[in-house]
Amino acid sequence: MSTHGLLLAAGAGTRFGGPKALARDADGSAWLLRALAALRPCAGITVVLGAGASQAAGLVPPSVRAVLAARWADGLGASLRAGLDAVAASDHDAVLVSLVDLPDVDARVTQRVLAAASGASALARATYGGVPGHPVLLGRAHWDGVLATAVGDRGAGSYLAAHIDRVRGVECGDLASGADVDVNTGAGLQPGGVRA
Numbered sequence: 001m002s003t004h005g006l007l008l009a010a011g012a013g014t015r016f017g018g019p020k021a022l023a024r025d026a027d028g029s030a031w032l033l034r035a036l037a038a039l040r041p042c043a044g045i046t047v048v049l050g051a052g053a054s055q056a057a058g059l060v061p062p063s064v065r066a067v068l069a070a071r072w073a074d075g076l077g078a079s080l081r082a083g084l085d086a087v088a089a090s091d092h093d094a095v096l097v098s099l100v101d102l103p104d105v106d107a108r109v110t111q112r113v114l115a116a117a118s119g120a121s122a123l124a125r126a127t128y129g130g131v132p133g134h135p136v137l138l139g140r141a142h143w144d145g146v147l148a149t150a151v152g153d154r155g156a157g158s159y160l161a162a163h164i165d166r167v168r169g170v171e172c173g174d175l176a177s178g179a180d181v182d183v184n185t186g187a188g189l190q191p192g193g194v195r196a
Helices: 031-038 053-057 076-088 106-117 140-149 157-162
Strands: 004-011 045-049 065-068 094-099 122-130 131-139 168-170
Touching: 004 031, 004 076, 031 045, 031 106, 031 131, 045 053, 045 076, 045 168, 053 065, 065 076, 076 140, 076 168, 094 106, 106 131, 106 168, 131 140, 140 157
Parallel strands: 004 045, 004 094, 045 065, 122 168
Antiparallel strands: 094 131, 122 131
């Protein structure tokens, strides 16, 4: 049994000021590379690109499969569908879904979620102080259900809410805040790959 890492990095980052797949910290560190590194404990990684895809693709290491969400502008649901479709032909029995804009979520979080649940029927997600977050583990048995409910800006949230009694929460608040960055506060964050 194996779990494939799935990074969603297709959004335009409208509130942030540019595609987060191209964002860098003040020191020049690329968010995309940091998010991919967090998924290294998985058995392979796929990243879903959209806005800024041609530039972001240049950052993706050869060991990572990059796919384009043709309808990325439709929202998170389109990105998740593109990613699950890309992984569907593989022999992986689960995917671990994460987002590009989680600056303090690292491989330790990934390892903890992977250690807590596995297999085609698994449903699990990291929690931070009891608050659900990412990454989210989706066993293959749930992919069709997730695909049916992932529309607009909704990813797997609706499906997970409908199956809350089966979702295993994996507390990771001692490892990270799990907070995503939606708005550029100007604290050294650079959209669009522009370095400070």
